[in-house]
Amino acid sequence: MFHDAWMPHKQLGFFNxxxxxxxxxxxxxxxxxxxxxxxxxxxxxxxxxxxxxxxxTPENYPTFSNAVYQGNDNVYNDYPLADGEFYNPILQGCYPDPSITRKGDDYYMVTSSFAMFPGVPIFHSNDLVNWTQLGHVLDRKSQLKVADTGISAGIYAPDIIYNPHNDTFYMITTQFAGGIGNMVVKTSDPREGWSDPIKLAFAGIDPALFFDDDGKAYVIHNDAPEKALYEGHRVIKLWEYDVSADQVIKGTDQVIVDGGVDISQKPIWIEAPHIYKKNGRYYLMCAEGGTGSWHSEVIFVSDKPTGPYVPADNNPILTQRYFAKDRKNKVDWAGHADLVLGPDDRYYGVFLGIRPNEVDRVNTGRETFILPVDWTGAFPVFENGLIPISPKLKVPAGVQNKTGQEGYFPNGNFTYTETFQSEMLDYRWIGLRGPREDFIATSQKGLEIRPFAVNIKEVKPISSLFYRQQHKKFSFTATMDYSPSSEKDLAGITCLQSEKFHYVFGITRKGDEQYLVLERTENGVSTLVGSDKLTANGPVQLRVEAKGDAYRFSYATKGGDFQNLGGGVSGDILSTNVAGGFTGTLIGLYATTANDVKPE
Structure with a gap:
C-alpha cells in the first residue's frame, strides 16, 4: 500500500x-x-x-471537561436496520488495511496506524459483527519509533495471524520510521501485550506470514522487481521462515508473482499478499491497482506454497472501479483484503474502502468493510463485491447485532460522549508521534493537556489528543477552561489531515486580552480565517460541524448561543485528494506553548 518513498529524518527531541x-x-x-x-x-x-x-502551574493548563462527537449521515437515516442486519463499514473512519485471524471462537483484527501513537489498533469479536477494541499492538516507545516522521509514514499494512503449532499470535508489518523497516512482534495472548519488534532481514513492504499444516512457515511480501518495466511494476516474493529464530532463511527468496494477474496489461501495485490453504491447494490473494480508484483484489492458485501460482480466470474477485462515479452512497477503492472462516462456517473478507463526500473528497479516510465470500467454487469471490456495495448486510446465522451496546464498538449514526472521568482513557483517543501519557493528566475537573513547546506544524510529538472523523455529517463539541499566559500559548481544537494540512481553532493572547482564532494551513502555508476578542471568563465550548465538504467552527461562552467564526470553510484540505497521504481527518484537543497564530 506504500506507493511513495520518504527520506529518513534526523531524530528530534522535545523540551520537557x-x-x-x-x-x-x-x-x-x-x-x-x-x-x-x-x-x-x-x-x-x-x-x-x-x-x-x-x-x-496546573491552573494554566487547558482543562477539557467533556467532548461530544455526533454523527448523522443521511445513508443511515435512509437505510434503517431491520432485524438481523448490520452496517458496513464495520469500522468507520481511518482504520485502513485490515487483517484478521481466528483462534477457536475468537477473532482478532488489526489496521494500519501510520504515525499515530499508540499504533496498530486491535479489535476482538466472537461473531464478526460485534467488536470491542482491546487496545493497540504497539503501545510502547520501544516498539514504535515515529517521533520524527510525517503522519503518513510509520506503520503500514499490519498482518495478524495465529500459529496453532506453537499457540502464538504474530503481527508482522513495515515500520517506515526509526530505521526499523520490516518487523514482527508476537504474543501468546493479544489481551496481554506484545513483544518488542524483531527486525526482519528483507526489503519491500506489506509482509504476511503463512503457517502450513506441516509446521513450515513462509513470509510473502511486495517488493521491487530486478528491473522495473513500467511505473507501478512490483512483484510478490516468498521466503521460508525460521520460526525458532524469527527470521527469513537466507537464500530462499523467490518471485512468485511478477507484475500481477497479466503482466502484458502492465498491472500496477501488486501488494498486500496472503496465502490460504483449502482442500490441499494454496491460494494467494493480493491487492492490485493501487489504493485508489483502480483498486481491486485478485487471486492465484498453486499446488505448492512456493508456486508456481496461476491466476484465476475470473479476476478481480472484488472491486468497485467499474461503476458510475456519481452513484448514490458510493463506496470506492475497495481492496487490500484478508479472509477468515466465519462462525457459520462460511468465509468472510475484511477490506478497505472509502465513502467520499458530495464533491468526491475523502475526509473520513479509508475504512474497514466486510463481506461474505462464496468459496463453493474453485476460487473465492466476494459476494456483492462486484456490484455497488450496500450499506447493510445480513448478520451470520445465530448472531445478534449489539453494535454500540454493552461496550461494543458503534457504527451507523451514533453519539459518543467523553467526560474524561474513567480511570482509563478510551482507546479511540490517540496521540501523534508520541504517547498520550506524555502530555495528559486527569483531575476532578477533567482532562488536562500539559502543552509542549511544539507547534502542530512540526514533525515532532505534539500535545494533542485525537479522535477520528467517522461521518461525512458530524459535530464535535469540547468544553475547555483555559487562560493563556502569553501569545505563545494556545489551546483549543483542531481538524488535521497532516502537519501541512489542517485547521486550528483555539484561544490565545494578544497583549492583555484573549482572542479566539481560526487558522487554515494548506501545504504548510497558514492563513488567519478569523479572530474574535473574548470578553467573558470561564469555560468555552468549541465546536466544529461538517456537512460533507462544508465545515463551520463556532464557540459559546457562559452557556450562551454558539457564534460562528470565519463563516463556512472548505474541507478540501482535510481530504486525501488534496493533502495526499494515507490518513483520514483527525479531530484533536490541542495545546501548545509555541503558538504562531496572530489574532487581528
Whole structure:
C-alpha cells in the first residue's frame, strides 16, 4: 500500500520543562552555603525558579471537561436496520488495511496506524459483527519509533495471524520510521501485550506470514522487481521462515508473482499478499491497482506454497472501479483484503474502502468493510463485491447485532460522549508521534493537556489528543477552561489531515486580552480565517460541524448561543485528494506553548 518513498529524518527531541526544572533544583541543592551572601543568592535563585514554575502551574493548563462527537449521515437515516442486519463499514473512519485471524471462537483484527501513537489498533469479536477494541499492538516507545516522521509514514499494512503449532499470535508489518523497516512482534495472548519488534532481514513492504499444516512457515511480501518495466511494476516474493529464530532463511527468496494477474496489461501495485490453504491447494490473494480508484483484489492458485501460482480466470474477485462515479452512497477503492472462516462456517473478507463526500473528497479516510465470500467454487469471490456495495448486510446465522451496546464498538449514526472521568482513557483517543501519557493528566475537573513547546506544524510529538472523523455529517463539541499566559500559548481544537494540512481553532493572547482564532494551513502555508476578542471568563465550548465538504467552527461562552467564526470553510484540505497521504481527518484537543497564530 506504500506507493511513495520518504527520506529518513534526523531524530528530534522535545523540551520537557518539568524534568529540566527538577534537574536544576537538584543541582542547586549541591551548592555549599558558607556565607550569608551565598544564602541570599541561593534564595533569589530558588525564588526565580519557583516563579518560573508558577507560570506553568496546573491552573494554566487547558482543562477539557467533556467532548461530544455526533454523527448523522443521511445513508443511515435512509437505510434503517431491520432485524438481523448490520452496517458496513464495520469500522468507520481511518482504520485502513485490515487483517484478521481466528483462534477457536475468537477473532482478532488489526489496521494500519501510520504515525499515530499508540499504533496498530486491535479489535476482538466472537461473531464478526460485534467488536470491542482491546487496545493497540504497539503501545510502547520501544516498539514504535515515529517521533520524527510525517503522519503518513510509520506503520503500514499490519498482518495478524495465529500459529496453532506453537499457540502464538504474530503481527508482522513495515515500520517506515526509526530505521526499523520490516518487523514482527508476537504474543501468546493479544489481551496481554506484545513483544518488542524483531527486525526482519528483507526489503519491500506489506509482509504476511503463512503457517502450513506441516509446521513450515513462509513470509510473502511486495517488493521491487530486478528491473522495473513500467511505473507501478512490483512483484510478490516468498521466503521460508525460521520460526525458532524469527527470521527469513537466507537464500530462499523467490518471485512468485511478477507484475500481477497479466503482466502484458502492465498491472500496477501488486501488494498486500496472503496465502490460504483449502482442500490441499494454496491460494494467494493480493491487492492490485493501487489504493485508489483502480483498486481491486485478485487471486492465484498453486499446488505448492512456493508456486508456481496461476491466476484465476475470473479476476478481480472484488472491486468497485467499474461503476458510475456519481452513484448514490458510493463506496470506492475497495481492496487490500484478508479472509477468515466465519462462525457459520462460511468465509468472510475484511477490506478497505472509502465513502467520499458530495464533491468526491475523502475526509473520513479509508475504512474497514466486510463481506461474505462464496468459496463453493474453485476460487473465492466476494459476494456483492462486484456490484455497488450496500450499506447493510445480513448478520451470520445465530448472531445478534449489539453494535454500540454493552461496550461494543458503534457504527451507523451514533453519539459518543467523553467526560474524561474513567480511570482509563478510551482507546479511540490517540496521540501523534508520541504517547498520550506524555502530555495528559486527569483531575476532578477533567482532562488536562500539559502543552509542549511544539507547534502542530512540526514533525515532532505534539500535545494533542485525537479522535477520528467517522461521518461525512458530524459535530464535535469540547468544553475547555483555559487562560493563556502569553501569545505563545494556545489551546483549543483542531481538524488535521497532516502537519501541512489542517485547521486550528483555539484561544490565545494578544497583549492583555484573549482572542479566539481560526487558522487554515494548506501545504504548510497558514492563513488567519478569523479572530474574535473574548470578553467573558470561564469555560468555552468549541465546536466544529461538517456537512460533507462544508465545515463551520463556532464557540459559546457562559452557556450562551454558539457564534460562528470565519463563516463556512472548505474541507478540501482535510481530504486525501488534496493533502495526499494515507490518513483520514483527525479531530484533536490541542495545546501548545509555541503558538504562531496572530489574532487581528
Amino acid at each position: 520543562q518539568p524534568n529540566q526544572l527538577k534537574n536544576k533544583t537538584a543541582r542547586k541543592r549541591k551548592i555549599e552555603m558558607k556565607t550569608p551572601k551565598a544564602i541570599a543568592t541561593l534564595t533569589l535563585i530558588l525564588f526565580c525558579l519557583g516563579l518560573a514554575h508558577s507560570q506553568q
